[in-house]
Amino acid sequence: MQADFHDVYSSPNGDTWRLRIRADAAPVVEHRPNAASGGQASEMSVEAFLSSDEATPQREALIVLLEQLRSDGLQQQTPASAERAVHGEPAADALLLAAARVRTFADDQHLTNASGFFFARDERLFLVTSRHVVHDEPSKHFPDRLDIELHVDGDNLGASAWCSLPLYADGAGLWREGLDGGGAIDVAVLELQRDTLPKTAVFDAFGPEHLPKADGALPIGASVLIVGFPLGFHDSLHHLPVVRQGVIASAFGLRFQGKGCFITDARTHRGTSGAPVVTSDPSKAGAAGQSRLPWMLLGIHSSTIDMGSRDVQIDETLGLNSAWYSDILLTLTS
Numbered sequence: 327m328q329a330d331f332h333d334v335y336s337s338p339n340g341d342t343w344r345l346r347i348r349a350d351a352a353p354v355v356e357h358r359p360n361a362a363s364g365g366q367a368s369e370m371s372v373e374a375f376l377s378s379d380e381a382t383p384q385r386e387a388l389i390v391l392l393e394q395l396r397s398d399g400l401q402q403q404t405p406a407s408a409e410r411a412v413h414g415e416p417a418a419d420a421l422l423l424a425a426a427r428v429r430t431f432a433d434d435q436h437l438t439n440a441s442g443f444f445f446a447r448d449e450r451l452f453l454v455t456s457r458h459v460v461h462d463e464p465s466k467h468f469p470d471r472l473d474i475e476l477h478v479d480g481d482n483l484g485a486s487a488w489c490s491l492p493l494y495a496d497g498a499g500l501w502r503e504g505l506d507g508g509g510a511i512d513v514a515v516l517e518l519q520r521d522t523l524p525k526t527a528v529f530d531a532f533g534p535e536h537l538p539k540a541d542g543a544l545p546i547g548a549s550v551l552i553v554g555f556p557l558g559f560h561d562s563l564h565h566l567p568v569v570r571q572g573v574i575a576s577a578f579g580l581r582f583q584g585k586g587c588f589i590t591d592a593r594t595h596r597g598t599s600g601a602p603v604v605t606s607d608p609s610k611a612g613a614a615g616q617s618r619l620p621w622m623l624l625g626i627h628s629s630t631i632d633m634g635s636r637d638v639q640i641d642e643t644l645g646l647n648s649a650w651y652s653d654i655l656l657t658l659t660s
Contacts, residue, residue, distance in 0.1 A: 331356075332395075335387040343384045345372070345391060355388065373484035373563070389487055392479050393526045418483060418566055420530040420618035425553045425567045425602065426476075427560060428455055429488075430469035437469050441554030441567065441601035441627070444531035447659045450517060451531065453491065454655065455600030456628055457503045457514040460493055470494055472516070475565055477528040483564040487524050491516060502658045508585040512628040513650050514600075515658040532602065536623040537652050544578040544605065544624070552592055552627050552647075554601030567601075570594060575646055578624075587628065587648045594630060594647050601627040603649045625649035 334343040340360030346369070347353045355375045358367040372392075376385060428440040442455035453474060461468060472491045479485035493500055493516075501514040538544075552570045560567055572592025576582045582589055590603060607622040631646045 332391055334391055335384040337383070343388070345388065372479075373482045376479075376482065376484040376486065389478055389485060389524075392482075392485060393524065396479075396526050418564065421551075421553060421604065421621055422566045422569075423477065423528065424530040424532060424619060425555075426453060426474045426529070427555050427558075427565070427567065428453075428459065428600065429473045430459060430467075431471050431473065432469050437467065439555060439558035439597045440599050441597065442474065443553070443600070443602040444518075444529055445515070445655055445659065446531035446533050450659065451520055452655075452659055453516045453518055454602075454626060455514055455516075456626065457501075457510070457512045458629075459600055460501050460514045460516070461499065476524055477565060478524050478526045480528045483566065486565040489523055489527075491518070504654055504658055506586050508581060511586055511650055511654055512648075513626050513654050513658065515655065530619055532619060532621075532623045534656060536607070536619060536621060537656070538622055538624060542579075544574055546574060546577065548574045548578070548605060550574060550590055550592070550603050550605050550624060551621075552590070552594060552598060552601050552603050554594075554598040554627065556595035557597045559597070570598075572647070574624075582648070585648075586654065587650045588625060589631065590627075590647045590649055591645060592647060593645065594627065598627055599629060603627050603652075623652045625652050626654075 330347040332345040332347070334345055334355065336342045342358050344356050345353060346356055353372050354369045355372060356367055356369045359365055372388070375388065424443050426442040426444060428442045430437040430440065438459070440455055440459040442453050445452045445454050458467065460472065471493055473488045474491065475486050476489055477483055477485065478487050501516045503514050504511045550572050552572060553567050555567050556570070570592050572590045574588065575591040576589035578588050581587070602623055603625040604621040604623055607620055626649060628648045628650055631644055631648055633644065636643070
């Protein structure tokens with residue numbers, strides 16, 4: 327069976343990598359070491375080759391090549407399997423592709439891991455996370471940029487790239503945050519310029535249509551999902567978040583203790599801050615013309631709740647969390 331070969335990268339020491347595309351098999355990356363190393367060729371699937379978080383020149387070169395193949399539309403003689411590899415629908419649930427892995431930095435120093443998600447309104451796109459992820463006076467946490475990880479090939483979820491988002495311009499913060507009668511709201515929104523993202527970026531986004539209706543009520547104990555990256559943990563091969571299950575633990579629709587949040591009962595960890603809190607929305611499932619996201623966006627996970635009076639030697643943690651009502655996004659993205 328005829329194969330198409332595309333040069334990927336040649337290292338200074340003579341190692342070479344090339345992409346092999348055949349109609350009857352998945353694309354692979356061939357690696358041929360230099361003659362001094364024996365020159366014995368090996369091959370690896372594209373997904374496995376791109377699964378590492380390490381930014382090697384050959385990995386970055388393959389991402390660029392895949393983007394070029396997609397932008398060129400692939401010539402007619404290119405096998406169908408290669409077109410599926412570049413153009414195929416993402417294999418993962420859209421909910422997982424709406425969440426974003428977030429890392430914070432001060433200059434080149436990596437500070438923390440967090441979670442976030444995409445929210446689209448009209449033609450504008452936003453990253454949503456917790457305000458304390460971008461700025462937190464009590465903990466002296468003052469990053470100057472966020473990095474988010476984006477998939478760059480819908481059929482090869484192992485292919486990803488980091489996108490750097492500055493938090494300041496001319497000394498002014500670029501994120502939006504809000505206040506209400508109960509004080510500061512632990513939600514931050516950062517507008518994204520689509521032309522600065524990778525051309526082949528693959529993601530899904532919530533929108534105003536995913537927010538609960540003003541008169542919507544959910545019962546105590548209703549099941550929710552929290553989609554994020556606890557302690558930075560995730561599917562490192564496919565660069566996808568994990569999902570924790572919980573329940574609504576306070577009267578939904580009421581401001582818990584006078585703040586614009588509600589309470590969930592779920593096991594969460596550091597790194598989950600900024601994760602979307604969702605529940606299934608049967609009205610959107612399978613409906614023609616509807617979003618691929620059959621979910622209702624209830625809130626933005628903030629942090630665990632504890633009591634200062636708790637005896638740490640005797641009393642267990644409450645296991646409760648605060649989540650800010652998602653309607654704040656209409657204000658922050660207006």
